[in-house]
Amino acid sequence: AQKxxxxxxxxxxxxxxxxxxxxxxxxxxxxxxxxxxKQPPSGELxxxxxxxxxxxxxxxxxxxxWNFQKSxxxxxxxxxxxxxxxxxxxxxALNTYGGSQGNxxxxxxxxxxxxx
Amino acid sequence: EPExxxxxxxxxxxxxQEVILRCVPISNHLYFYWYRQILGQKVEFxxxxxxxxxxxxxxxFDDQFSVERPDGSNFTLKIRSTxxxxxxxxxxxxxxxxxxxxxxxxxxxxxxxxxxxx
Numbered sequence: 001a002q003k004x005x006x007x008x009x010x011x012x013x014x015x016x017x018x019x020x021x022x023x024x025x026x027x028x029x030x031x032x033x034x035x036x037x038k039q040p041p042s043g044e045l046x047x048x049x050x051x052x053x054x055x056x057x058x059x060x061x062x063x064x065x066w067n068f069q070k071s072x073x074x075x076x077x078x079x080x081x082x083x084x085x086x087x088x089x090x091x092x093a094l095n096t097y098g099g100s101q102g103n104x105x106x107x108x109x110x111x112x113x114x115x116x
Numbered sequence: 117e118p119e120x121x122x123x124x125x126x127x128x129x130x131x132x133q134e135v136i137l138r139c140v141p142i143s144n145h146l147y148f149y150w151y152r153q154i155l156g157q158k159v160e161f162x163x164x165x166x167x168x169x170x171x172x173x174x175x176x177f178d179d180q181f182s183v184e185r186p187d188g189s190n191f192t193l194k195i196r197s198t199x200x201x202x203x204x205x206x207x208x209x210x211x212x213x214x215x216x217x218x219x220x221x222x223x224x225x226x227x228x229x230x231x232x233x234x
Contacts, residue, residue, distance in 0.1 A: 043205065044227040045209075046225075091159060104223070108157065
């Protein structure tokens, strides 16, 4: 069975703090994709990153970085020097070879509140 | 920047009524999707659509739901007889390519249509 677990329901930090959002996934497929989406208070879903199962290199994009570890089935997301505009719900998602195109399995999301 | 647009942004309806949610995907995209998010819960896949037919649907997408691409630009989700539990945010999404291993999952989501069933 495919599953995505985001154990942190809500996180609250003060601006400029670093914060890591955890994502653990389950799949028996050896080929799969992992994603992070951001859902700001306005409600839309904003694509942040996609990572395939064969690429374990960590990625950095500005203040965002992602740590993919197949050994622990985790794909964690770190925001460095958080800002109030980072306040949103963040979803981790999985797409596997057994699923059709676009059938993303989402975690329950982590609500991040960044206070000034 | 091209975007997926959805209408209405919010619809309130009575239980048992039919509802049609509309989406205009990005113009060169070929794959279209509907997802649902019940308030405070995770986003759930409903259906994917390609070449004028459903390519996959979840168990949520029962006989009360249907999708259609009535013309070259719109993609609609119809709920035939709404139930209270259909209250949710419905997201339309599109992607340029859909085959696994290509741009799978680089879905561009609309801002959602909030459906409230009373």
